[in-house]
Amino acid sequence: MLSQDRQTQIMAQIHANHSVSVLEASRVLGVSTETVRRDLVELERRGLLRRVHGGAVSLTPPPVPEQPHTARVTTNAAAKRTIGMLAAQLITVERILFIDAGTTAQQLARAISRSYTGTVITASLLVATELMRSDRAKVLVAPGMIQPHEPTLCGSVTNEFLHRYHYDLAFISCSGMSADAGVTDYQLDYATLSRTVIDNADRSVLLADSSKDGRVAHAVVCGWDRVSDVVTERELSDETANALAAAGTHVVCPRPRRGR
Template sequence: MLAPQRQAAILDRVRASGGVRVTELATEFSVSDMTIRRDLEALAERGLLAKVHGGATTVSPGSAHEPGFTAKSVREREEKAAIAMRAAALVSPGDAIALSAGTTTAELAERLVDVPALTVVTNSIPVADVFYRGGRADQTVILTGGTRTPSDALVGPVAVAAIGALHLDVLFLGVHGMSERAGYSTPNLMEADVNRALVEAAERVVVLADHTKWGTVGISSIVPLSRADILITDDGLDDGARQILIDSVPELVVVNPQ
């Protein structure tokens, strides 16, 4: 396959799924990782996609744009892993916890599959899949039900009603964006409703948000910054944003992904 043909095929895959990984493309097209990176660079220079660590995603058009789960999973992977590791330390055997939809919460799920006697409530299909694959008999996984979004979240009145009857020890909340004005936000109006229901059901709210979420504003606010009991982010956050969060959130935890 010639380079232009391969690049056209890569672009089709990005547009179909929202994101691609270098390693998967290299295997699919039987070429080296370096060849794929050159292809992605050529497409990025033409403004057809956005290069990220380990792959590429579509170019985001605005506050109502909702990337797919695959697209988000290739972004800030080291930061998300470090955030998830720190969050896992807040979970104890026997806890009743909730994990909202998101790639960082999916990272957290991977680190909780061996915690005994957990009850896990989630509106995320990928998060539920992690626990189902783990197959621990002493864990209970509750998938809310609802209508599926592009990011594999379940939303709508069914999900909100399911959450409304629950009482949870802690919620781990993934967000699309955060800012001083908008608080924590999402590009999906119905997902904001579900997230607010999760917040109300939990004794403690822990927000998981890498530094790129700062200054990003989705169309719908979830809750103000101060509603989080703990915010876990990474050290890519600039000093100005860090000070705003120190002033707004009871506990700010900054991890180093190195």
């Protein structure tokens, strides 16, 4: 086997498991451990991995599994309230909105529950419940299957329903966002749902607190060219901010306080 082929397989293992052992690679590739070590030295020299005792690890940390909804409600709660209030200020046309699932989207629904008089379409039972506080907004809840431990509907029936509408403004949630990977989610069904809505929206706004900056989940939602605005509670990393600027995506966040 050529060295290029071996190194390609080693990197595939790194991408899949975020690590590789010399012994396992030797067994799978059918070569000596010394040959594997030489390949790891070369791959490290090229800046593709980091060697450790007995093998090598990825330069990118593995994604952190998403918490269940009950735990996410209290995580970064103040940041999510700030994002909800900032996002509410972007609503200037009271026609048809889409509000995604998620605890940050729930804060947006709470912020507009007593003032919005247009139509809101959602697949989130929590968003719909927040909007029940007002008798002014018209709320359409998409049909579908409820996910375990998640008060959200999704699946092919949900996507077919959402595909029937055109949205003046769509507020999208995510599990991660990064300069290279764009917008990602831990759930493939949620990523598919978001893409369906983005395709039918005049303007798509991402709601994401700064803890998601640099995080990459395994299901791709979209690239930055499909997102008009990102609403967050503080400035993003330089890498992500530069990627957004290059795509023409506007960042909405509170202005930093000036020192005395």
